[in-house]
Amino acid sequence: MLDNLLDTISNTIQITSTDIELCRIYFEAIEPHRNNILEEQEKKPQHLYFIVSGFMCLFYHDENGDEVTTKISGSNSFITSFLSFIHQKNAKENLQCITDCELLKISHSNLVKLIDESENFKKFSLIIFEEAITSTEIRANDLATLSAEERYKKLIKEQPEILQNVPVQQIASFLGIKPESLSRIRRKI
Amino acid sequence: MLDNLLDTISNTIQITSTDIELCRIYFEAIEPHRNNILEEQEKKPQHLYFIVSGFMCLFYHDENGDEVTTKISGSNSFITSFLSFIHQKNAKENLQCITDCELLKISHSNLVKLIDESENFKKFSLIIFEEAITSTEIRANDLATLSAEERYKKLIKEQPEILQNVPVQQIASFLGIKPESLSRIRRKI
DNA sequence: AAGATTACTTGATAAATGTTAGTTAATCAT
DNA sequence: ATGATTAACTAACATTTATCAAGTAATCTT
Numbered sequence: 001m002l003d004n005l006l007d008t009i010s011n012t013i014q015i016t017s018t019d020i021e022l023c024r025i026y027f028e029a030i031e032p033h034r035n036n037i038l039e040e041q042e043k044k045p046q047h048l049y050f051i052v053s054g055f056m057c058l059f060y061h062d063e064n065g066d067e068v069t070t071k072i073s074g075s076n077s078f079i080t081s082f083l084s085f086i087h088q089k090n091a092k093e094n095l096q097c098i099t100d101c102e103l104l105k106i107s108h109s110n111l112v113k114l115i116d117e118s119e120n121f122k123k124f125s126l127i128i129f130e131e132a133i134t135s136t137e138i139r140a141n142d143l144a145t146l147s148a149e150e151r152y153k154k155l156i157k158e159q160p161e162i163l164q165n166v167p168v169q170q171i172a173s174f175l176g177i178k179p180e181s182l183s184r185i186r187r188k189i
Numbered sequence: 190m191l192d193n194l195l196d197t198i199s200n201t202i203q204i205t206s207t208d209i210e211l212c213r214i215y216f217e218a219i220e221p222h223r224n225n226i227l228e229e230q231e232k233k234p235q236h237l238y239f240i241v242s243g244f245m246c247l248f249y250h251d252e253n254g255d256e257v258t259t260k261i262s263g264s265n266s267f268i269t270s271f272l273s274f275i276h277q278k279n280a281k282e283n284l285q286c287i288t289d290c291e292l293l294k295i296s297h298s299n300l301v302k303l304i305d306e307s308e309n310f311k312k313f314s315l316i317i318f319e320e321a322i323t324s325t326e327i328r329a330n331d332l333a334t335l336s337a338e339e340r341y342k343k344l345i346k347e348q349p350e351i352l353q354n355v356p357v358q359q360i361a362s363f364l365g366i367k368p369e370s371l372s373r374i375r376r377k378i
Numbered sequence: 379a380a381g382a383t384t385a386c387t388t389g390a391t392a393a394a395t396g397t398t399a400g401t402t403a404a405t406c407a408t
Numbered sequence: 409a410t411g412a413t414t415a416a417c418t419a420a421c422a423t424t425t426a427t428c429a430a431g432t433a434a435t436c437t438t
């Protein structure tokens with residue numbers, strides 16, 4: 001499991017054998033099942049998660065109690081309520097497993113230690129958070145400028161695995177449309 | 190002009206007379222005219238701006254060359270291409286004056302100094318950046334869950350001054366709709 | 379395995395938004 | 409000030425998306 005993490009990290013930055021040892025110490029492997037909620041809305045996010053295998057999402061309940069999916073991630077990516085995690089404030093979203101997952105998690109305090117002990121991880125964690133923020137900006141701009149169909153096509157192109165692994169309802173919510181509309185778009189294409 | 194800045198800061202954190210002195214040193218007053226572009230797409234953002242009076246926006250040119258407005262701000266708020274500014278990378282947006290403006294600007298290197306010399310400003314700048322990110326998240330969620338009319342009503346409620354000061358085209362772009370649709374919504378309400 | 383529940387699809391219709399084009403109003407340049 | 413350009417509004421029509429209701433498929437529970 002750790003190998004996936006190390007591979008992903010080394011795709012972005014150079015890491016030393018000490019860094020590898022630090023990962024071994026600070027990351028913990030867990031294998032939660034489908035539908036498990038690992039972090040909750042209105043609570044401080046405890047961990048940053050690396051997805052070795054499986055799919056996870058962030059969602060919140062709106063005024064009507066409906067679930068709104070704000071992020072969907074698959075293998076070899078990091079996920080948490082990023083901004084809330086960084087500042088250790090209450091999260092606005094729940095973090096949930098969409099499928100059974102193999103994860104590596106690190107607590108906020110251990111991440112602080114890790115960053116403290118390794119300049120490489122300092123750099124790397126900045127990149128992760130930066131990417132998370134950038135992807136939110138891109139989501140906003142896509143919602144503002146693309147039609148539902150264009151957003152769906154873009155999703156297929158960029159993360160095709162999502163189609164086989166994530167329920168239509170969640171994909172629709174993430175795309176900002178109703179499940180019925182997504183059904184229609186899928187049939188048409 | 191500095192008073193507006195100091196008032197705004199002290200709404201959020203406690204500041205000392207030393208802090209006030211630091212502001213005097215590091216912030217520079219400028220009065221750019223309507224339509225002036227202060228920071229450009231594909232270049233490193235040079236400054237963080239505090240709007241004493243006037244309105245500013247961030248926009249980018251999409252594939253078709255159309256302008257997409259991603260942020261509109263008025264008096265007593267901070268604006269720049271936040272993420273790019275923080276990491277001193279090329280901006281994805283232009284920063285433009287919508288009206289004639291009175292601004293206070295601080296360069297990236299001076300902000301670093303300011304943060305270094307005052308724990309209060311360190312805290313405060315974190316809050317500014319956090320708010321910028323949060324507002325992007327809210328924009329994305331609004332675009333995903335609200336109708337054009339609901340988004341417009343929300344904008345009226347939260348920033349009514351925008352209506353009198355920002356061209357319809359830019360408001361429409363920010364709301365993710367066509368100017369004609371916004372015209373219709375305005376007439377109806 | 380059988381029934382109950384939930385997820386997905388389909389169809390008919392309504393509502394919202396986009397498109398095109400023309401008109402009026404506002405702004406700009408000389 | 410005047411004509412030229414740009415912005416905003418309006419209307420008719422087209423397209424997209426939502427809503428409601430029903431049917432089928434998949435999953436869960438016992």
